[in-house]
Amino acid sequence: MFLRIVTESFARTPRRKLLTGAALAMGMAVATATLTIALNVGDRLSAEFRTLGANLLVTPKADTLPLQVGGVDYRPVNAGAYLPVDELPKLKAEGFFWRNNIKGFAPFLDVPLDVTDLANREGPAGKGLLVTLIGTWVHHRLEIGNGESFETGVAFTNPWWRIKNGGRWFEEDADGCVVGESFALRAHINVGDTIVTRNDGEAPQLRVTGVLSSGGAEDDAILAPLFIAQKLAGEPGKFRRLMVSAVVKPDDALGRRDPATLTPDQYERWYCSAYIGSIATRIEGTLPGVEARPIRQIAEGEGKILGRISALLWVVTLAALIAAGLAVGATAATSVLERQKEVGLMKALGASNVLVGTFFLGEQILLALIGGGLGYSGGVFLARWLSLSVFGVTSPARVVLLPVTLGLAILISVIGSLIPLRRASRFEPAPILRGE
Amino acid sequence: MFWRILGQLLRSSRGRLAVALIALASGAAVTTALINLNLDAESKVSAEFRTLGANVVVLPHANASTSIIEVKQSSAGQVDSKAPDKDQLAAPLMNNSVVNRIQALPSSEGIVSAPILYIVANVPSGEASQQVIVAGTWLDRATQLAPWWKVAGDTITDRSDLSRCLVGRSVAQQLNLAPGSSIELNYGDGAANRNASLTVAGIINSGGQEDSQIITNLPVVQTLAGLEGRIGLVQVSIPGTPTEIESAIARISAALPGLDVRPVPQIAQAEGRLLDRIRGLIFFMVTLILVLTGLCVFASMAALAMERRPDVGLMKAIGGPMSRVVRLFLTEAGTLGLAGGLLGYVAGIFLSRWIGQRAFNVAISVRPEVLPLVVALMVAESLAGALPLRLLSHVRPAEILRGE
Numbered sequence: 001m002f003l004r005i006v007t008e009s010f011a012r013t014p015r016r017k018l019l020t021g022a023a024l025a026m027g028m029a030v031a032t033a034t035l036t037i038a039l040n041v042g043d044r045l046s047a048e049f050r051t052l053g054a055n056l057l058v059t060p061k062a063d064t065l066p067l068q069v070g071g072v073d074y075r076p077v078n079a080g081a082y083l084p085v086d087e088l089p090k091l092k093a094e095g096f097f098w099r100n101n102i103k104g105f106a107p108f109l110d111v112p113l114d115v116t117d118l119a120n121r122e123g124p125a126g127k128g129l130l131v132t133l134i135g136t137w138v139h140h141r142l143e144i145g146n147g148e149s150f151e152t153g154v155a156f157t158n159p160w161w162r163i164k165n166g167g168r169w170f171e172e173d174a175d176g177c178v179v180g181e182s183f184a185l186r187a188h189i190n191v192g193d194t195i196v197t198r199n200d201g202e203a204p205q206l207r208v209t210g211v212l213s214s215g216g217a218e219d220d221a222i223l224a225p226l227f228i229a230q231k232l233a234g235e236p237g238k239f240r241r242l243m244v245s246a247v248v249k250p251d252d253a254l255g256r257r258d259p260a261t262l263t264p265d266q267y268e269r270w271y272c273s274a275y276i277g278s279i280a281t282r283i284e285g286t287l288p289g290v291e292a293r294p295i296r297q298i299a300e301g302e303g304k305i306l307g308r309i310s311a312l313l314w315v316v317t318l319a320a321l322i323a324a325g326l327a328v329g330a331t332a333a334t335s336v337l338e339r340q341k342e343v344g345l346m347k348a349l350g351a352s353n354v355l356v357g358t359f360f361l362g363e364q365i366l367l368a369l370i371g372g373g374l375g376y377s378g379g380v381f382l383a384r385w386l387s388l389s390v391f392g393v394t395s396p397a398r399v400v401l402l403p404v405t406l407g408l409a410i411l412i413s414v415i416g417s418l419i420p421l422r423r424a425s426r427f428e429p430a431p432i433l434r435g436e
Numbered sequence: 437m438f439w440r441i442l443g444q445l446l447r448s449s450r451g452r453l454a455v456a457l458i459a460l461a462s463g464a465a466v467t468t469a470l471i472n473l474n475l476d477a478e479s480k481v482s483a484e485f486r487t488l489g490a491n492v493v494v495l496p497h498a499n500a501s502t503s504i505i506e507v508k509q510s511s512a513g514q515v516d517s518k519a520p521d522k523d524q525l526a527a528p529l530m531n532n533s534v535v536n537r538i539q540a541l542p543s544s545e546g547i548v549s550a551p552i553l554y555i556v557a558n559v560p561s562g563e564a565s566q567q568v569i570v571a572g573t574w575l576d577r578a579t580q581l582a583p584w585w586k587v588a589g590d591t592i593t594d595r596s597d598l599s600r601c602l603v604g605r606s607v608a609q610q611l612n613l614a615p616g617s618s619i620e621l622n623y624g625d626g627a628a629n630r631n632a633s634l635t636v637a638g639i640i641n642s643g644g645q646e647d648s649q650i651i652t653n654l655p656v657v658q659t660l661a662g663l664e665g666r667i668g669l670v671q672v673s674i675p676g677t678p679t680e681i682e683s684a685i686a687r688i689s690a691a692l693p694g695l696d697v698r699p700v701p702q703i704a705q706a707e708g709r710l711l712d713r714i715r716g717l718i719f720f721m722v723t724l725i726l727v728l729t730g731l732c733v734f735a736s737m738a739a740l741a742m743e744r745r746p747d748v749g750l751m752k753a754i755g756g757p758m759s760r761v762v763r764l765f766l767t768e769a770g771t772l773g774l775a776g777g778l779l780g781y782v783a784g785i786f787l788s789r790w791i792g793q794r795a796f797n798v799a800i801s802v803r804p805e806v807l808p809l810v811v812a813l814m815v816a817e818s819l820a821g822a823l824p825l826r827l828l829s830h831v832r833p834a835e836i837l838r839g840e
Binding site: 057215216328390420 | 452463470480485554556566585606607610641642647702728795
């Protein structure tokens with residue numbers, strides 16, 4: 001009986017059902033899309049923040065005091081400790097818990113250098129030019145085992161570094177270098193010049209392939225492939241500090257606590273969340289003899305800004321949901337409103353208010369399920385497209401949202417129908433049937 | 437006559453119109469809130485970005501060295517590093533007055549700047565001595581610029597405190613310092629040797645370069661190095677949106693000829709990118725809401741058209757021209773849009789307040805110029821939603837009056 005009435009109703013007024021269903025589907029698509037984006041926005045924004053560069057600094061545990069200003073270490077090569085490059089693939093290998101969170105890293109080795117001898121001209125006024133040569137990776141392909149490789153270097157950890165027009169980065173395995181813009185000005189160096197490093201043994205001749213603009217202390221230095229710095233320092237296979245750029249979860253109340261004060265349960269949760277502190281702890285456990293510390297300028301600022309922006313987006317999402325709910329509820333109300341005659345007829349035939357309500361609500365719920373289901377699948381595509389056009393990457397669909405969307409659709413259309421139904425149930429059947 | 441019929445129409449189907457009105461008003465409210473938010477989010481998010489510290493640095497001209505530490509490698513392959521002498525340093529330094537000139541600029545409100553002078557000093561540790569970078573700055577401003585410093589012990593917020601210093605975490609470990617211990621700084625050698633004795637107020641944990649530095653007030657370092665009145669660079673934090681920052685940079689450069697005023701690209705780029713993302717998201721949300729609202733108006737207007745067929749049949753039967761009937765319905769839809777837009781704007785004011793409170797802890801300023809925009813949008817939407825009413829022009833009076 002119920003089924004017959006419902007199918008009749010769908011068959012008789014397909015266009016109206018279509019409109020209500022479309023409004024429901026549309027509203028739920030918006031709900032699914034905004035919720036999908038909001039659920040993923042933390043990850044997305046955290047990934048966006050990697051344009052700020054590295055948020056973790058890894059140094060040897062037993063080290064002398066670095067003489068560091070900006071990104072340049074002015075220590076002489078015979079002071080302080082070094083770390084082996086061989087260990088670095090471990091950060092992306094199977095055994096490292098956070099390997100997918102590590103977006104890039106770059107090892108650095110700074111060597112003080114005297115570049116009096118520019119190959120094709122005399123040094124200015126015969127006076128030695130003292131400069132720091134920074135050895136690092138730019139686009140380095142690192143073998144991480146199982147035949148896989150990972151591309152990393154300063155292009156990933158310091159994405160704001162720019163090679164000025166007319167130049168390019170050096171090759172990873174060739175005798176090339178890039179000079180900072182201030183140093184290039186000061187020493188009158190142009191692209192194509194050759195810098196001869198004065199050293200007793202092998203003295204690599206570095207061809208200048210570009211001029212670097214970094215906005216930091218690197219502007220007054222020379223950047224060269226890591227192996228050249230190792231050769232100059234006489235420390236093959238070594239580096240001094242590692243900048244790591246990791247996607248992290250913004251610190252919340254638990255993340256800010258000192259791990260030493262946590263109960264075993266809390267510690268377990270802390271250890272398995274991508275807080276910057278817990279990633280640092282795991283790095284220290286993976287690479288022998290290192291100290292890994294969050295760069296607080298980046299980590300703190302990032303946490304604060306991320307918190308604010310995700311709060312903002314959640315509130316916006318909520319507002320959008322309310323608007324969608326009201327609009328959809330209003331449409332559901334219309335579909336009941338225009339059927340007051342039917343209500344009158346049913347009641348004239350002796351149906352109780354409860355029975356009438358059951359029929360109508362049953363129909364609405366059916367419609368909500370269909371519209372919600374369609375809306376969910378539409379919303380998944382909408383979210384993908386939205387995320388692609390706003391963030392440039394797709395958001396993974398969340399299956400959790402299917403029941404949420406269906407429940408929301410049912411709730412909204414039931415609430416939307418209840419108000420006109422209550423009004424209709426108060427009427428006497430006779431005037432309605434007379435058309436008054 | 438026209439208005440009487442309109443009034444009658446509005447009254448007779450008020451249930452249905454109320455439904456359309458709710459849809460329109462909620463759409464307008466969210467649109468108002470989001471547009472208000474979009475205009476404000478930029479400055480609010482930019483303000484958050486100031487927690488990342490200075491976004492502009494002022495340096496001596498690029499032609500001069502920005503590096504203040506000279507490290508010499510002797511020809512024998514022996515490497516030694518020594519602090520630069522006075523003559524070498526003189527060139528790349530600036531005068532103290534630069535900071536005052538920045539702060540004295542008109543509309544420099546909210547701009548925070550701090551001068552810095554770096555030197556390499558020796559700290560006796562046991563038999564030997566340890567080279568440490570000492571940064572002289574205005575600690576009241578520096579702590580404002582670097583809110584991420586975690587200081588164990590006392591922090592220094594007084595520029596005139598010349599007897600105490602903050603030491604980095606690594607320095608404290610290396611030299612066994614704790615808050616309250618005293619530290620001896622030596623600069624230069626032989627006859628030119630000068631020294632200063634300071635008390636450690638607190639230990640800085642920053643994860644950055646400060647961890648390996650000693651930080652104290654500027655005059656201490658200037659006296660120690662014999663560089664009275666000289667500074668190496670100025671860190672500046674300029675509030676505002678990227679465009680405002682750019683114009684502030686232009687003003688500062690114009691006021692400081694011969695100096696290099698440059699934005700910190702690391703922060704500027706991240707900020708620009710993030711703001712783009714937020715703007716994109718808000719734009720898409722507004723579009724989605726508008727489409728949704730339009731659909732709901734469409735749905736209720738379609739229902740209305742069905743219901744009104746007898747009325748239209750009657751109007752036509754007694755000789756009403758169709759153009760007039762259409763005008764009637766369009767006016768109705770326009771009124772609906774106007775009412776929805778106004779209602780929604782008022783609701784939107786409260787919504788933006790609430791959003792601002794939740795997301796930024798400050799109320800978002802309500803902009804009156806959003807009102808005409810939102811009302812126009814809603815009227816357009818409602819007119820577009822009224823398309824189904826056009827079906828009524830196909831109504832044949834005879835059929836209707838027969839009751840078909």
